[in-house]
Amino acid sequence: MTDKSYIDAESIPTALRPVIGALCRVGSELSLQIARGPLAERLGAEMGSNSDGDTQKALDVIADKAFAEALTGTGVRYYASEERETVEELDPAGSLALAIDPLDGSSNIDVNVSIGTIFSVFETKDGAEESFLRDTNEQIAAGYLIYGPQTMLMVTFGDGVLQFVRDPLDGVFKLNVDRLMIPANADEFAINASNYRHWSKPIRAYIDDCLAGIEGPREKNFNMRWVASLVAETHRILTRGGIFLYPSDDRPGYEHGRLRMVYECAPIAMLVEQAGGQATSGCDRLLGQQADTLHARTPLIFGSGDKVSRVCAYHDLPEQEVSALFGNRGLFRA
């Protein structure tokens, strides 16, 4: 099979077909390798650490190498990866810059839970780093592959979100939804609650009010999910709504949260906005911001628009409101 035959390409802009075809070919190969799991090799084995200090797993390294190889000759000049300290020049004649989290959710590799690949595409600018350290609104494509019970590609080219499902019968990614929208009404939130004591007061107050449920100022019950795979959380929210938060907190190194702007937050923000939702770094819209280093972190809050705006409103509440205990809240939060 050629790269292009891995996806029904009609709805993909012509100039991006080789890139998306290569991503799908590697995504297909990875999904098979992941499905074989321990029958192939221990994909979750620890290998070392990347430039951000995260432990690298075998599959992080395998995926990064496979994507870099496959993207060579597809029009990608610059390749920026979570797993590489600096930008790689793949092809001096290429006109695209592609940033990638080759394997997202690596803590889930060994436990057979959904993981994925996140990518963002720009036209190149003069200079390797300059092609990525720029207004995130300038992305021309963004998406992720999810390796779960089904393998899918969710992608936007700036005109809505497309969903492709990999058909295991012939290995081809087939268009299933051509304008996916986030459902508005879902009372589900996703946050790593083990960090509660480290959060700022507005974030604690927002979550306190979700937890207080029907007896609290929101006067309804909420459900909580935390998969620890950004792709899996994004996929759930794109499919059935809700809100995701990875805020900054007071642990050393978490002043800007955990997630990286260039190859995690910016592409997810573009997808979410294209699906009718919102994505911020707390209060400020994420698209329109830019990273100042390749691996820079940013707080990330995204999901159904009204929920994301509500989190921002908590940042404007008076001190006595965000400090109030359950059962002792004023009317502001209702």
Ligand SMILES: O=P(O)(O)OC[C@H]1O[C@](O)(COP(=O)(O)O)[C@@H](O)[C@@H]1O
């Ligand atoms: O372990 P924590 O702090 O809950 O963080 C989970 C987050 O970290 C990530 O796993 C980071 O991604 P990587 O696996 O690519 O490093 C996200 O997918 C997820 O949202």
Ligand SMILES: [Mg+2]
């Ligand atoms: Mg990641």
Ligand SMILES: [Mg+2]
């Ligand atoms: Mg990763």
